[in-house]
Amino acid sequence: MKILYASNIRILLMIVIGIVTLILINNQIKEDKKEEYEVQKLRLEYPLIEYSHEYYLRKIEGVIVNKKLDMGRFNKGALYLTLNNGEKFSIGYATRNYSYKPYELVDFIQVGDSILKPSGYIYFYVFRYEEKYTFILGRSIKNE
Structure with a gap:
């Protein structure tokens, strides 16, 4: 019975860690997209001399x-x-x-x-x- 209980806790812990990891990755992707959008706005407002x-x-x-x-x-x-x-x-x-x-x-x-x-x-x-x-x-x- 104790072995089964410990196994369930490990599985639950792995699921929680997986969910937390997915949430953190999702937040980072959102931040990246926001930063990339801001850079695009700046590039339109301030054209690059070298490329233009x-x-x-x-x-x-x-x-x-x-x-x-x-x-x-x-x-x-x-x-x-x-x-x-x-x-x-x-x-x-x-x-x-x-x-x-x-x-x-x-x-x-x-x-x-x-x-x-x-x-x-x-x-x-x-x-x-x-x-x-x-x-x-x-x-x-x-x-x-």
Whole structure:
């Protein structure tokens, strides 16, 4: 009788663990879908410069009034910028210049900086306190 009782408890325990596991997996899937939906909304609002032919050909110029860095799982490291002229765009790849500290553009760039991306180029210039800083979108510039 005790063996039968212990066996039933083990089966019941396995069923409870299975149900809890399914609930946790279901909640994670819901969270993933919600985060993915938010990323899709951001991608529409802030087009990627590197991938968008239109933005590659356009001149982008203005003063940064808002900076957001995505730390989620689906678009981690993407930089979302809003300019004083209302223009919004994102930079999604590592852009570095090892001559500067910090060398990552996402860490270097600040609200209040003036920026310029000339039409048809992947050069990205940051102007701060009468200084000009050069980055190449999606590339690293080595400190020589």
